[in-house]
Amino acid sequence: MDGFWNFAGQYWWLVFPLMGVAGGLARSWERSAKSRHQRKLETLHAKAELKAAQAEARNTGRQRVVAAASTPPEDSHEQQLEKLFAAHDAVTKRWLDYELDVAKLIAFPAMSDGRQPLTAAFLRAKKVADRLRPASPKVKLSKEQLDEYRNAVTDFEVAFDVAERDARRLRDSTFTEAERKRLDTAKQLLTVAIDQAATPAERQVAYKRVREELDGLISISDEAVEELEKKVALELPAKPGS
Template identity: 65%
Template sequence: MDQFWGFAAHYWWLAFPLFGVVAAAGRGWERNARRRHERRLEVLRTKGEIRAAQIAARKDPKAVGSARPAQKDAALSPLAQLFADHDEVRRRWLEYELDVSKAIAYPAMSDGRQPLTAAFLRAGKKADRLRPAEGRKVSADELREYREAVTDYEVAFDLAERDARRLRDSGFTEAERKRLHTAQQLLTVAVDEAATPAERQLAYQRVREELDGLISLSDEALDVLEKKVALEITAPKATPTAHEATSGPDRA
């Protein structure tokens, strides 16, 4: 005990940096706890929005997907209309999934860590699972269950798209946003048919480098982009004039 007090008497000044370390650790723990609490609140808010939109959509189907370009076709059967609605949401999703330019502009649509995007992906899997096979006769309960799944799919996509357009690149640092901007500019060169094949190929490689670690592109999106990059510039052949056709050396 005497040794302890002797040590404390000689090294009492160590208490100040120790207090600083403990205080910094406490502040870090408090920040992490606050972030976890905000994340939980965000997830709860997201689930509440999805649930409220689903209830409203089931009460008033016309309110679902108000921004959708597709219109209901009165000539289609209820099941065929559901197929069309299902395919329309999938088509709108593929616009983000296969278009690298859109993936750069709205990265949240390809980020399964975003609550609304994750909810949309789950709704899509459920709708795909409940989709009846073509030509198969379905019961009233199956039709109702599939209709609810498609409605949830539509609502979830609208919410995810709205959130992605609101967020844009706000989840990235300043340096990462500059890389995204550079990739977007290089992408314009990569698909420019006026550029040489070498210029397009170089720009394509630079796009891949800038996006590495920022946005995960699907294999299908890369295939689509590579086909655009590989387009060759074909100059239209000049059509000979009537005078040239009749005054050539053979004609003479």
């Protein structure tokens, strides 16, 4: 015990820098806690917005059905399914625009991150709509089955809109500074990888670097990799007279 007090007496001045370090760590932890709390509040608000938007969209659909009930039906069963298929396919296409485009995934990484609550909600809505989709417009459904599929497509549309809006708001804000630098590097290298003015060797090197920078940051589907490799492998334009 005497040894401790002797040490404390000789090095009492260390208390001040240690207090500064401790204060810095406390402030850093406080900022991190506030950031997590703020993100939690934003997620809860976004989820509530999603549910409200889906309920409103469903209610609007029901009102149209009720209004149409007093007049002769304009669309046959098959025509209704064709319209639902078109709406379903339109949202799927919008999703694939992100899923297959590495540049968009880098710009809006939340769209490929199933850990993001709104992205997860969209993916669940997609799974439900895909499961309820009939094999063809000619399949006869009961009124309850048709309504269930219609509601699923509506939820799919709304969930995608909300997830997309959130992803465009977040961009790369959920990543650390070091991770954002890697994303920026990958974005610059991707420009070289698909630049037909670059040599095939330059494109291949840039492509490999892109994959390395994104490894562990963004989940890229096999289809997206295949699409990117097609762009990287494009032959250089032939010179006149060659």
